[in-house]
Every structure is written in structure tokens, then in C-alpha cells.
Amino acid sequence: MASVDLASVSVREANEQIRRLGAEGEDVEVLNSDARHHIGVGLVHPITLRIRGSAGYFCGGLTDGPRIEVDANVGWGLADNMLSGSIVVRGNASAIAGVAIRGPDVVVHGNIGSRAGQVMKEGTLLAGGNASFMAGYMMYGGRLVICGDSGEQLGQDMTGGEIFVGGRIQSLGTDATMTDIEESEVDNLVEFLERYKIPFKGRFQKVINAGKLLRYARSEPRVRVIPFFEASESTGYWNDKVKEDVSIKAQLGRYRIRGYGAARALPHLSDLAFKRDLSMIPPDSGAVERVELATSLGGRVGATPIDLSMPVMIAPMSYGALSKSTKIALAKASALSDICDNTGEGGLSDEVRAAAKRIVFQCLGGRLGWNIHDMQRADGIEIYISQGAKPGLGGQLMAKKVTPEIAEIRGIPAGIDLRSPSRHPDVLGADDLVIKVEEFREATEYMKPVSVKLGAGRVRDDIKIAYKDGFDYTCLDGLQGSTGAASSEVLEFVGIPTLAAIMEALDALEEIGASGMPIVLMGGIKDGLDTAKAIALGAHAVAMGTSAIIAGGCIACLQCHVGHCVVGIATQDPEHEKRYQIDPEALNIHRFLESVRWQLASILNAHNYKNVYELSRSDLVALTPEAAKITRLPYAPEYREAPQRLQVATG
Amino acid sequence: MTKRMCGIAGILYKDGTTPRVLGSDLITMLDGCQHRGPDSTGFALYHEGTENDRLRLRFFVGEGEEGATTLARVKAKMSEFGAEVIEEELIGSTARVMVRFDGDLQEFAYAMEHVAKVVSIGSRLDIVKDIGSAHDVDNGYQIAEFKGSHGLGHVRLATESDVTPDASHPFWATGFADIAIVHNGQITNYWKMRRRLEKRAFEFNTDNDSELIAVYLADKLAQGHTLSEALESSIDDLDGTFSFLVSTQDGIGYAKDRLAAKPMVMYEDGDLVAIASEVVSLNRLFPGEALATSEPTPGTYRTWRRST
Structure with missing residues (x-):
């Protein structure tokens, strides 16, 4: 057995050695572990790792297959997202032990802290002693065994899995219930206890999800298609959209859920104009060749940057909300246009990985589809804090869309009304976030850029934290961003418009003298003109979601949540998905992206700029008092008279 | 906040x-x-x-000349309250002062706070904090x-x-x-x-x-x-x-x-x-x-x- 001494090497160096030794089939002993964070993160070999002392946060996190033994105690997030293998801890574990596990045996001889097994999906988490409050919080599956007593709110908001308690249960959580324990389950438990030599003589009680609260009793009624324009209040107060809302609520007795983003008119990039008259730009096939649009993201702390042929990315949209065919078409289009795709929530499929030249893998609070292997084959890692369409809220995926395949990749029971948690189990402040980011960097050997996605809420504070926490870049998503499903009140009224968000972010970074952290702006970016304006304001790049989807066949009926998308985009029904033609739609999206490139190039040509980052605020004016107030650009209503629409080159 | x-x-x-x-x-x-x-x-x-009538005070006063000026203002205010300065020291961006004082502490503390930014006051307590x-x-x-x-x-x-x-x-x-x-x-x-x-x-x-x-x-x-x-x-x-x-x-x-x-x-x-x-x-x-x-x-x- 080889040994690694943390008294003489850093955790980063130790993990490199451990990974190398593991790949060679060698077992490793860690000396002077000193409760350091991230010991054994990112292991994908069946190595045996003996930690002679205490370990800190995320011990054995983001792993598949190792057998880890810890002689003393462990900190937060033991076995975070471990896929298989085992961890045995002789002492106690701190908060969220076994968070998001997907198959291993995690055995703690002593006590476990609060929220043990949060969002766990498969495998066994066992405490020989007591569990603190909210054990099994939001668990989706697997087995949580507490030999001693359980604290308050056991099984709070669990949707699947089983909890066995040997001692006293202080209280059950919302929607958890006691049930009878079967003989075979007892036999399995006894076998498990014997295997790990846990002394236990008592009788277990069993707790499962009651299934009363986390189900929508009625699905959303089918409704007729109301065009987006009709859905906005610009068509009158008691318009068709408002009337429909009222009548649907009269049936449901609750809030409405729908797809897309805010329909009301808000100050946006379209309220800005370039001073230069762009309407006179003649069609010019050489426009693109004369300018430099290429850029990269993510070299801030030494990772391999993500190269982009133009400052445009595909916005994160989940596999789950969207069909696999749509995800593949987006990936293909991003490759054809030589830009970067994003997984969104719900994992990275082989087909999407193969189709995308570059793809960012997103990590959300439910850790649905999140795993070490896809982290390692992605080009960048992104932690989602929130999104512009519904900042501060979790996702909703209606049961109709939770097919066996979606359930498989996400690691959850098929056919449940899936709520993604609104926050990360292990990020409750910026100090925790630092440690989380470091875990991602460890797991990917510091090679992948790590970014953060922020829905525009408290932008001023959040962007400073993103900077301080060392993210390579920040994706900032405004209120005009869309989603597959959210309550319509939230879509319309929660969040900060994209234009205000970018201004707050830039002001905040300037306030603390921060430089070098690019912002990727998203939320209602619809063309090259918006892109140019965003960059002129100070964004480094933009990301497009809705416009890419529309380019690829979306008819904007706002019914994404229902699951019957008539064009096969926002559906998991094979009959509906059949209508989606991957290759032609990929080409459509690609052509749209090329139109963005052409518009950008033409705008640069009109200004005699060679590089896209020569665009600046001084090129812009504001067309409305609101936009002028938000951006502090000169208010110039006379520019409303000169329509600036750029004709997209055809052929 | x-x-x-x-x-x-x-x-x-x-x-x-x-x-x-x-x-x-x-x-x-x-x-x-x-x-x-x-x-x-x-x-x-x-x-x-420490003895009962001794108070330790630490203020943020800034460095160099600014520190000395602020400390002088602090001492002037202290004498209005009958506090007798026993020790004083300018260190880093702070001034440390020990006084003999047995009046109303709250009133004295607020008055001090209005002259300079108080870091701590106590008969035993001394708070030291700075960037880095x-x-x-x-x-x-x-x-x-x-x-x-x-x-x-x-x-x-x-x-x-x-x-x-x-x-x-x-x-x-x-x-x-x-x-x-x-x-x-x-x-x-x-x-x-x-x-x-x-x-x-x-x-x-x-x-x-x-x-x-x-x-x-x-x-x-x-x-x-x-x-x-x-x-x-x-x-x-x-x-x-x-x-x-x-x-x-x-x-x-x-x-x-x-x-x-x-x-x-x-x-x-x-x-x-x-x-x-x-x-x-x-x-x-x-x-x-x-x-x-x-x-x-x-x-x-x-x-x-x-x-x-």
C-alpha cells in the first residue's frame, strides 16, 4: 500500500497521486489528513483509500467505485454524488452526509449531521448512531438507515426511497409517513449490518413518502394557442391571455404553470440603438471575413479555455424540458457554428456529447443527471444558482415528461411530478460555494473552466460573490429568459430585466475594482443586433435559448409544460418527438446562428471596427426614458425614427 | 446590509x-x-x-498624520468626560488608549463613537482587526x-x-x-x-x-x-x-x-x-x-x- 502524507503535500497534489495510483491498481493510505477538504474527490477506479484521521468537506465526493475508509470524523457532504463503491467512517459525519449518492454503501459508525441523504437517489446511507434533523430531505430513492434516534422532520419532502430508524423518531417531515416493514427488508438490513459489523439489536421502523403533497392531482388543461403578442398586455387589459388565465385557475384552484418567459413589455435591448445608421449597410458577402469575432472563456485561473468562433453560446436548457432530438439538434448546430452548447439540468447523453464540439455541463441543486464521468468529458462545468425566468425557485417537470429514460438519466422514479430543489444542498453561502467550486476543480484536475449561472435578483451582491469565489465567468440571466415550466405570476413578475441586470453587474464589479471575470448575458437575446448591444454595454458574450429553439421549429405556443409539444421540442412522448427532424432543424438553428454572425460583422463594418470588443457604450443611445435611466445612456428619442433592422443575407 | x-x-x-x-x-x-x-x-x-476603573479603548483612526489628528480629537473628548489617559499607542490603522474612568459607560461610549470609529471598549476586551x-x-x-x-x-x-x-x-x-x-x-x-x-x-x-x-x-x-x-x-x-x-x-x-x-x-x-x-x-x-x-x-x- 502506497502512502500520501498531507503534512508534506497539498490536497491537490495528494489527489493527483491518489488518482494515478488508483489507475495503476495500487491502494493508498492518507496520513495527517487533518480534516482537509476534498480528499479522494474525482476517483473513478476501484481503489482502496485509507484515511488515517479526519477528513473535511466532500470526502470521496464525485467518485465512482472507490472503497474509502476514514478512521475519525468527516465534514459536510460525505460521499457527495458517489456513484458506486463504499465509504466507511469510524467516527461521526457532519451535515448532508450521503448527499446525492447514486448507488454506493455509505456507512458512518457514529452520528450523522442534519439533512443526511438530501437528494439521494440510490444506494444505502447508514448511521450507527443518531441522525440530526431533516434526514432524507428531498430524497428521490435509495435506503437511509438510522440505527439510533432521528431528529425532527424525518423524510421532509421525500419523493422516493425508504428510511429505516432503529431508535426514536422525533417527528416526521411533510408528506412522510410510517409504514409496515417487510420480512425481506429486515433480512436485507441485517445482512448489511453484519457486512459492515454494525452492532444493532433493536427493531426498525420504516418511513416512506405519503404521496399526498408532491403530486398534482389534476394536470394542466389543454388550451388553445394564443400568440405571444396576444399574451402581452399590450393588447388590452382583459385580453385573451388574461381571460384564459382566469378560467384555467377557476378549474385548477391553484396557480397556473406555463412555458416561456415574461410576456409583458419590459425595457430591453430593443430600447437601445446604435448612433451609426445601420439601415444603409449594403449586403456584403465579405463582411464576416473582415472582422474578428472569435473569443474564449475560462482562462481566469489556468483551466483550458472554451473557444468560441463568435461571442455567442447556446443557453442551458434541460434534457427533460426538451426532447433528446432537440438537444441533439442544438448540439449539432453549435458545432456547425463552432460555438458552445450547454446541457442545462438533467444530464449529458452520449448523443449530445458526440454532436457538440464543445459543451458545458450544468450542476443544479437536485443533482439530476449529475455525475463524475460527464464532468470529465465536458468542456466546462457550470453551477446553476438560479435562472432569470424564475430566480430563487426550483424547476418543475410534470409527470408526463418524466419518462423511464428521463428518470434513468436523472436517477429518480419514473412518472413523478418532479420538483427540482430551489437551492443546493451544500451551498448555503458564498463560503460554502468556494469549497464547492474547489471540489469541481479537483474532480476535473483544474482543467475545465468553472462558471456560475445567476438569475437576475440581487445582482449587485451575487456578481461580487461570483468574482470573489473565483469563477472563470458568470452567466447572467435576466427576467426575459424563458423556461419549460413555471407559474405564470413568477414568469411575469419575479426577477430583474436583462438590461438592468447587466448594468447592476458591471457597476458592482467596478465598485470592487474587479476585472477579468467575463459576463455572458442571456434572457431575451434574439439576434445579432441584441448581441452587439450587449457587448457594447460590457457583456463578454451572450447566450441564446428561446431564439435558438424558435429557429429550430418552435411555434411559441407557451405550452412547453404540458408535454404534448406539437413540433416535438418540449415533449418526451415518442409520437410527438417523431415530428422533430434533427438534421434539418440543426441546419435551421445553424443558419440562424450564422445570421447572428453576419449581423454582428455588419455592425462592426458599419463602425469601421475590426474586433467585436471595439464596440462600446459610446456607440449607443437609449430610445426610451426607462432604458436611458437604466443604462445611463443618452436619451435620444429621435433615433426611433430610423429603423435599424438589419436585413439578414439570404442564399 | x-x-x-x-x-x-x-x-x-x-x-x-x-x-x-x-x-x-x-x-x-x-x-x-x-x-x-x-x-x-x-x-x-x-x-x-485589570483594575475596575480602567478602560481599554481601541479606535480606527487611519494611519500617519490622520491617525495622530484623530487621536488628539479622541483625547480631547475623553477629557470632557473626566477620563484620564494612562496609556496610548498608534498601531497599524488604530489607536489603543487606556483610561481611568468611572462614569456612565454607555454615554461615554456613544460620545467616543461620535468622535472616531470605536473598535472595542472594555476593562479586559481588546479587539484587533484589519485587512489581510x-x-x-x-x-x-x-x-x-x-x-x-x-x-x-x-x-x-x-x-x-x-x-x-x-x-x-x-x-x-x-x-x-x-x-x-x-x-x-x-x-x-x-x-x-x-x-x-x-x-x-x-x-x-x-x-x-x-x-x-x-x-x-x-x-x-x-x-x-x-x-x-x-x-x-x-x-x-x-x-x-x-x-x-x-x-x-x-x-x-x-x-x-x-x-x-x-x-x-x-x-x-x-x-x-x-x-x-x-x-x-x-x-x-x-x-x-x-x-x-x-x-x-x-x-x-x-x-x-x-x-x-
């Missing part, structure tokens, strides 16, 4: 004859969790054996040799405009002697609680919720409650996520919110109790030993007194 993220530490030696050195132990603990807050570091230290790491602050203020029975420490990651020392922790309970707080978390009913205290003529010098906790507890103590009682009621009265440590002339205590959203671990043996955000801070106190650490449960508090 500025958001804060940080690491906290506290230690109390139960036996007055301990060979351990408070300053050096706190530096060691904070160095262990400096990753939680690289921007500024602070210490609340309690001196031994634990070792940086030690280099500037010679913390490592400080001997005493108990103290607190804090490392902070700042997100406000400038990283300035006055936003760092620990916080003194404005207007009360010898009470200090280090806090990790966020009090969400800050303004409600602050207005409640302001109605009773308490003053606040920052918008920092840690100052609120300090004043809240100090007020309870002044009303005759024990530290345990004050901590117990704080768990009911304060909303939000918090793990905080409080220190008084003769002891320390902790309180942890019911959601346990902020970390806290402790180690206790017959000689000392040490509490920190992370186990690594505790381990550093006993290199090479397997420590039996524990985690305070949600919604709990505890106090320890130094031996007299």
Missing part, C-alpha cells in the same frame, strides 16, 4: 495556569480556515487582571504572544466596495463593555430587531447584523439575564441562518440556528473548549492527534466560564 461569509473560532482555557498562548492558538485556528475568508482577520482578546490574513494581522499587531484566558477570532471574505478593516469582525456590543461577537450567517429580521432596540435609545454604528447580535445580548445581560438565558432567547428572537460565538469578561458561548445552515464544530476536554467553523481549525491545535470533535445540534446554545 453587506453579505458576509466567513470562518469563526473561539477558545477558552478552563484552567488559569494553562501553558497555552491564546494569541498563538487563535492564529493557528484562523490560519486553518483562512480559505473561508481571505480578505480580513480579527481577534477579540481579553487581558488579565491571520499572520498579516499578527505581523501588524503582535497577536501571537498575547496570553489570556479566552478569545474569539474571525476570517472574512468581503463583497463590499472596498475591503476596509471596520467591516471586519469581531464586533463589539456598541455601548457595552467587554462583549464581542463573531458570526457566520445572516439575520433576516435585522431591521425589525434593530428598530426595536433603537426605540430604546441604543445606537448602532454599522449596518452589520453581527453588531445587532452583540447589542441584543449585551442588553439582555444588562437587564440581569445570564449569558445562557440571553443565548436561549436569541434563538427565538433572531430569524435567519446563524452560527455565532459570544465572549464576555469571563466566558464564551455559542448559539446555532434551528436550520443548522451554518457550520460549527467543537472540541472540549478538561483543559479547554475550542469552537470553530471547521474541524481543520481544531485539529491544528493538537497536531497529529485524532481529536474527538462534535457538532452542536441545531437550535442549541452553551456557555463556558473561565476559572477565576
Whole structure:
């Protein structure tokens, strides 16, 4: 057995050695572990790792297959997202032990802290002693065994899995219930206890999800298609959209859920104009060749940057909300246009990985589809804090869309009304976030850029934290961003418009003298003109979601949540998905992206700029008092008279 | 309110004859969790054996000429209150002054605060905080040799405009002697609680919720409650996520919110109790030993007194 001494090497160096030794089939002993964070993160070999002392946060996190033994105690997030293998801890574990596990045996001889097994999906988490409050919080599956007593709110908001308690249960959580324990389950438990030599003589009680609260009793009624324009209040107060809302609520007795983003008119990039008259730009096939649009993201702390042929990315949209065919078409289009795709929530499929030249893998609070292997084959890692369409809220995926395949990749029971948690189990402040980011960097050997996605809420504070926490870049998503499903009140009224968000972010970074952290702006970016304006304001790049989807066949009926998308985009029904033609739609999206490139190039040509980052605020004016107030650009209503629409080159 | 993220530490030696050195132990603990807050570091230290009418005051006065001018203003105001200056020192961006004073402390403290930014006031308490790491602050203020029975420490990651020392922790309970707080978390009913205290003529010098906790507890103590009682009621009265440590002339205590959203671990043996955000801070106190650490449960508090 080889040994690694943390008294003489850093955790980063130790993990490199451990990974190398593991790949060679060698077992490793860690000396002077000193409760350091991230010991054994990112292991994908069946190595045996003996930690002679205490370990800190995320011990054995983001792993598949190792057998880890810890002689003393462990900190937060033991076995975070471990896929298989085992961890045995002789002492106690701190908060969220076994968070998001997907198959291993995690055995703690002593006590476990609060929220043990949060969002766990498969495998066994066992405490020989007591569990603190909210054990099994939001668990989706697997087995949580507490030999001693359980604290308050056991099984709070669990949707699947089983909890066995040997001692006293202080209280059950919302929607958890006691049930009878079967003989075979007892036999399995006894076998498990014997295997790990846990002394236990008592009788277990069993707790499962009651299934009363986390189900929508009625699905959303089918409704007729109301065009987006009709859905906005610009068509009158008691318009068709408002009337429909009222009548649907009269049936449901609750809030409405729908797809897309805010329909009301808000100050946006379209309220800005370039001073230069762009309407006179003649069609010019050489426009693109004369300018430099290429850029990269993510070299801030030494990772391999993500190269982009133009400052445009595909916005994160989940596999789950969207069909696999749509995800593949987006990936293909991003490759054809030589830009970067994003997984969104719900994992990275082989087909999407193969189709995308570059793809960012997103990590959300439910850790649905999140795993070490896809982290390692992605080009960048992104932690989602929130999104512009519904900042501060979790996702909703209606049961109709939770097919066996979606359930498989996400690691959850098929056919449940899936709520993604609104926050990360292990990020409750910026100090925790630092440690989380470091875990991602460890797991990917510091090679992948790590970014953060922020829905525009408290932008001023959040962007400073993103900077301080060392993210390579920040994706900032405004209120005009869309989603597959959210309550319509939230879509319309929660969040900060994209234009205000970018201004707050830039002001905040300037306030603390921060430089070098690019912002990727998203939320209602619809063309090259918006892109140019965003960059002129100070964004480094933009990301497009809705416009890419529309380019690829979306008819904007706002019914994404229902699951019957008539064009096969926002559906998991094979009959509906059949209508989606991957290759032609990929080409459509690609052509749209090329139109963005052409518009950008033409705008640069009109200004005699060679590089896209020569665009600046001084090129812009504001067309409305609101936009002028938000951006502090000169208010110039006379520019409303000169329509600036750029004709997209055809052929 | 500025958001804060940080690491906290506290230690109390139960036996007055301990060979351990408070300053050096706190530096060691904070160095262990400096990753939680690289921007500024602070210490609340309690001196031994002071006479009843002596008060220690520390002010932020700025450096060089600015420091000297501000100190002169401070001393002028002190003499109005009949406080006799015994010792004075300009060090780093602070001025340390010891006075003989036996008047109304609250009135005196508020008056001082109106002249210069007070860091701490107490017969034993001395708060030292500045930008930089634990070792940086030690280099500037010679913390490592400080001997005493108990103290607190804090490392902070700042997100406000400038990283300035006055936003760092620990916080003194404005207007009360010898009470200090280090806090990790966020009090969400800050303004409600602050207005409640302001109605009773308490003053606040920052918008920092840690100052609120300090004043809240100090007020309870002044009303005759024990530290345990004050901590117990704080768990009911304060909303939000918090793990905080409080220190008084003769002891320390902790309180942890019911959601346990902020970390806290402790180690206790017959000689000392040490509490920190992370186990690594505790381990550093006993290199090479397997420590039996524990985690305070949600919604709990505890106090320890130094031996007299």
C-alpha cells in the first residue's frame, strides 16, 4: 500500500497521486489528513483509500467505485454524488452526509449531521448512531438507515426511497409517513449490518413518502394557442391571455404553470440603438471575413479555455424540458457554428456529447443527471444558482415528461411530478460555494473552466460573490429568459430585466475594482443586433435559448409544460418527438446562428471596427426614458425614427 | 446590509495556569480556515487582571498624520468626560488608549463613537482587526504572544466596495463593555430587531447584523439575564441562518440556528473548549492527534466560564 502524507503535500497534489495510483491498481493510505477538504474527490477506479484521521468537506465526493475508509470524523457532504463503491467512517459525519449518492454503501459508525441523504437517489446511507434533523430531505430513492434516534422532520419532502430508524423518531417531515416493514427488508438490513459489523439489536421502523403533497392531482388543461403578442398586455387589459388565465385557475384552484418567459413589455435591448445608421449597410458577402469575432472563456485561473468562433453560446436548457432530438439538434448546430452548447439540468447523453464540439455541463441543486464521468468529458462545468425566468425557485417537470429514460438519466422514479430543489444542498453561502467550486476543480484536475449561472435578483451582491469565489465567468440571466415550466405570476413578475441586470453587474464589479471575470448575458437575446448591444454595454458574450429553439421549429405556443409539444421540442412522448427532424432543424438553428454572425460583422463594418470588443457604450443611445435611466445612456428619442433592422443575407 | 461569509473560532482555557498562548492558538485556528475568508482577520482578546476603573479603548483612526489628528480629537473628548489617559499607542490603522474612568459607560461610549470609529471598549476586551490574513494581522499587531484566558477570532471574505478593516469582525456590543461577537450567517429580521432596540435609545454604528447580535445580548445581560438565558432567547428572537460565538469578561458561548445552515464544530476536554467553523481549525491545535470533535445540534446554545 502506497502512502500520501498531507503534512508534506497539498490536497491537490495528494489527489493527483491518489488518482494515478488508483489507475495503476495500487491502494493508498492518507496520513495527517487533518480534516482537509476534498480528499479522494474525482476517483473513478476501484481503489482502496485509507484515511488515517479526519477528513473535511466532500470526502470521496464525485467518485465512482472507490472503497474509502476514514478512521475519525468527516465534514459536510460525505460521499457527495458517489456513484458506486463504499465509504466507511469510524467516527461521526457532519451535515448532508450521503448527499446525492447514486448507488454506493455509505456507512458512518457514529452520528450523522442534519439533512443526511438530501437528494439521494440510490444506494444505502447508514448511521450507527443518531441522525440530526431533516434526514432524507428531498430524497428521490435509495435506503437511509438510522440505527439510533432521528431528529425532527424525518423524510421532509421525500419523493422516493425508504428510511429505516432503529431508535426514536422525533417527528416526521411533510408528506412522510410510517409504514409496515417487510420480512425481506429486515433480512436485507441485517445482512448489511453484519457486512459492515454494525452492532444493532433493536427493531426498525420504516418511513416512506405519503404521496399526498408532491403530486398534482389534476394536470394542466389543454388550451388553445394564443400568440405571444396576444399574451402581452399590450393588447388590452382583459385580453385573451388574461381571460384564459382566469378560467384555467377557476378549474385548477391553484396557480397556473406555463412555458416561456415574461410576456409583458419590459425595457430591453430593443430600447437601445446604435448612433451609426445601420439601415444603409449594403449586403456584403465579405463582411464576416473582415472582422474578428472569435473569443474564449475560462482562462481566469489556468483551466483550458472554451473557444468560441463568435461571442455567442447556446443557453442551458434541460434534457427533460426538451426532447433528446432537440438537444441533439442544438448540439449539432453549435458545432456547425463552432460555438458552445450547454446541457442545462438533467444530464449529458452520449448523443449530445458526440454532436457538440464543445459543451458545458450544468450542476443544479437536485443533482439530476449529475455525475463524475460527464464532468470529465465536458468542456466546462457550470453551477446553476438560479435562472432569470424564475430566480430563487426550483424547476418543475410534470409527470408526463418524466419518462423511464428521463428518470434513468436523472436517477429518480419514473412518472413523478418532479420538483427540482430551489437551492443546493451544500451551498448555503458564498463560503460554502468556494469549497464547492474547489471540489469541481479537483474532480476535473483544474482543467475545465468553472462558471456560475445567476438569475437576475440581487445582482449587485451575487456578481461580487461570483468574482470573489473565483469563477472563470458568470452567466447572467435576466427576467426575459424563458423556461419549460413555471407559474405564470413568477414568469411575469419575479426577477430583474436583462438590461438592468447587466448594468447592476458591471457597476458592482467596478465598485470592487474587479476585472477579468467575463459576463455572458442571456434572457431575451434574439439576434445579432441584441448581441452587439450587449457587448457594447460590457457583456463578454451572450447566450441564446428561446431564439435558438424558435429557429429550430418552435411555434411559441407557451405550452412547453404540458408535454404534448406539437413540433416535438418540449415533449418526451415518442409520437410527438417523431415530428422533430434533427438534421434539418440543426441546419435551421445553424443558419440562424450564422445570421447572428453576419449581423454582428455588419455592425462592426458599419463602425469601421475590426474586433467585436471595439464596440462600446459610446456607440449607443437609449430610445426610451426607462432604458436611458437604466443604462445611463443618452436619451435620444429621435433615433426611433430610423429603423435599424438589419436585413439578414439570404442564399 | 453587506453579505458576509466567513470562518469563526473561539477558545477558552478552563484552567488559569494553562501553558497555552491564546494569541498563538487563535492564529493557528484562523490560519486553518483562512480559505473561508481571505480578505480580513480579527481577534477579540481579553487581558488579565485589570483594575475596575480602567478602560481599554481601541479606535480606527487611519494611519500617519490622520491617525495622530484623530487621536488628539479622541483625547480631547475623553477629557470632557473626566477620563484620564494612562496609556496610548498608534498601531497599524488604530489607536489603543487606556483610561481611568468611572462614569456612565454607555454615554461615554456613544460620545467616543461620535468622535472616531470605536473598535472595542472594555476593562479586559481588546479587539484587533484589519485587512489581510491571520499572520498579516499578527505581523501588524503582535497577536501571537498575547496570553489570556479566552478569545474569539474571525476570517472574512468581503463583497463590499472596498475591503476596509471596520467591516471586519469581531464586533463589539456598541455601548457595552467587554462583549464581542463573531458570526457566520445572516439575520433576516435585522431591521425589525434593530428598530426595536433603537426605540430604546441604543445606537448602532454599522449596518452589520453581527453588531445587532452583540447589542441584543449585551442588553439582555444588562437587564440581569445570564449569558445562557440571553443565548436561549436569541434563538427565538433572531430569524435567519446563524452560527455565532459570544465572549464576555469571563466566558464564551455559542448559539446555532434551528436550520443548522451554518457550520460549527467543537472540541472540549478538561483543559479547554475550542469552537470553530471547521474541524481543520481544531485539529491544528493538537497536531497529529485524532481529536474527538462534535457538532452542536441545531437550535442549541452553551456557555463556558473561565476559572477565576
